[in-house]
């Protein structure tokens with residue numbers, strides 16, 4: 564398997580080597596090796612991340628997600644999932660849990676060609692989304708300051724598009740609790756299968772979809788643009804613009 568690569572959202576210094584001061588010994592960055600056994604990867608990555616948390620604490624979510632992303636580069640093929648379907652999406656959308664536990668869970672989802680997961684948030688959470696089959700466009704957004712929280716269903720909010728990740732096989736992107744915590748995913752003509760490696764700092768994983776205004780739902784991806792919509796809760800069917808929802812097949 565080819566080494567995975569990171570798409571979009573690259574913050575300064577991600578996985579980088581810190582330039583040493585004159586006379587200082589150059590630090591050596593040693594990433595994880597490429598694993599061939601999923602359980603071995605799971606055990607070793609969890610051990611490394613728990614050791615990181617013990618040494619550094621949980622406060623710096625950005626750094627933790629970067630460290631997690633480094634481990635995702637060494638993840639082998641995941642086990643075959645037992646798919647369950649998510650009703651209400653515009654095209655067939657399936658989901659499965661691969662590994663529960665801490666400090667991260669591993670899930671997977673499968674999108675039929677043209678399937679869209681409308682914009683939604685992951686309050687208190689962060690995640691790495693790795694494409695393992697097909698391709699998709701993942702648009703990242705920030706909630707603008709002083710907006711009503713996701714729990715206020717029906718409240719209107721404004722978001723800003725921060726980055727666009729066009730994922731194909733073996734590429735990934737990430738979000739954190741404070742950066743690009745909202746995203747929208749749309750599968751390309753081949754459909755897409757992705758693996759999510761998800762961390763929850765606060766909350767129990769509750770979230771809300773955001774139904775964009777119809778004029779904003781059709782806006783092409785563009786970093787920096789602002790879009791408006793309203794929180795509609797956890798039912799994906801309520802997040803599509805009127806007339807765009809099709810029964811799951």
Ligand SMILES: [Fe+2]
Nearest residue numbers: 683684685746
């Ligand atoms: Fe998501």
